[in-house]
Amino acid sequence: MPEGHTIHRAARDHGRVLAGQVLAVSSPQGRFAEGAALIDGRRCVGVEAYGKHLLYRFDSGDALHIHLGLFGRLRKQKLPLSAPRGAVRVRLVGKSHVVDVNGPNICRLLDPPQIQSLVERIGPDVLRSDADPERAFKRIAKSRAPIGRLIMDQSVMAGIGNIYRSEILWRQGIHPETPGRDIGRDRFDRIWNDAKALLAIGVKHDAIITVERVAEGAAPSKARTRERVNIFGKASCPTCGQKIRRFEIDGRRAFACEACQPSGAGAGAGAGAGTGSAQD
Structure with missing residues (x-):
């Protein structure tokens, strides 16, 4: 299952090529055809990550909610369009790029109250500036x-x-x-x-x-x-x-490591097995 950095990277990259644009949205596989029709031709206003959840927000107030689960995959590529690879649940086409979502665990549309409910259920995301x-x-x-x-x-x-x-x-x-x-x-x-x-x-x-x-x-x-x-x-x-x-x-x-990570309430109070923190 992709970890949080993968989803945040996708939100950043997809936001750069889709946000602010009217998107052509389809479901080549067919399983999300009804949902895709509701946002086809709508303007994407942003792409956000909340932990392992990805939200493509639209000017209607709705959001496409993606959770990849164990087997889902995201593909971003430049136009022109090529034939879908595998079972593409949803395809998002902008002015210069296309994003395909294959095999997600969750692929659904959320209205504003549902978006808020989802966000409230998710714990604070260490990569979000608004995390508490x-x-x-x-x-x-x-x-x-x-x-x-x-x-x-x-x-x-x-x-x-x-x-x-x-x-x-x-x-x-x-x-x-x-x-x-x-x-x-x-x-x-x-x-x-x-x-x-x-x-x-x-x-x-x-x-x-x-x-x-x-x-x-x-x-x-x-x-x-x-x-x-x-x-x-x-x-x-x-x-x-x-x-x-x-x-x-x-x-x-x-x-x-049972030596560097001893169990017990008082264990691990020092500098730790590693160096304490990472610097980029």
Whole structure:
């Protein structure tokens, strides 16, 4: 499933080529034909990301709501039009570019009250300037659930996915199984700030990059994920050399170094396994 940086990158790129234009909207696959007809010929006024949700807003006040899920895909290409590749649920055509959406988990039209309801259900997005981290902290501070589950809960904090979860908690020396109520404000702020910095780097490079030397400016490899991360999918910790523990949280893979991320309420209060924060 795409993580938050991918959706924000799409919102930025699609907004540049579609916002302010009257769009030709269709459903080559046919499954969204009725919805496409309602916004065909309408002006797109902006494209926004809320966590893993993408909203194409129109001058009618309605918005096309896309959530890619596990298998969805976005394609942006310059005109002239080419034949749709695969089962294209919705096609958006502007003056210079076309955006195709394949296989989304959600593809629907929302009216203004529905848009507001959706936004209110989504937790604060670390990449949005209007995000309120206090909302996330209050939820986490009251919860007995493990922090590794909470920061993946999109109603608590929006945008963090499976790879970022393991990487951020390792960088901050926090065990994923630490109960939320044991995190405290200082460690929460470190999680939030590191997530914000790392996802911003992800938007810039269109890739998940958590290794410090790459985040600081070395050329990233988009093809080799292992070169861009510290512990996700790896056998040993790059800091201490200990074996990485692999386990599951709610059916999703998680990774931790038991030496650098000791469990317990007081653990992880220092500088963490990594360097504390990423700089772009």
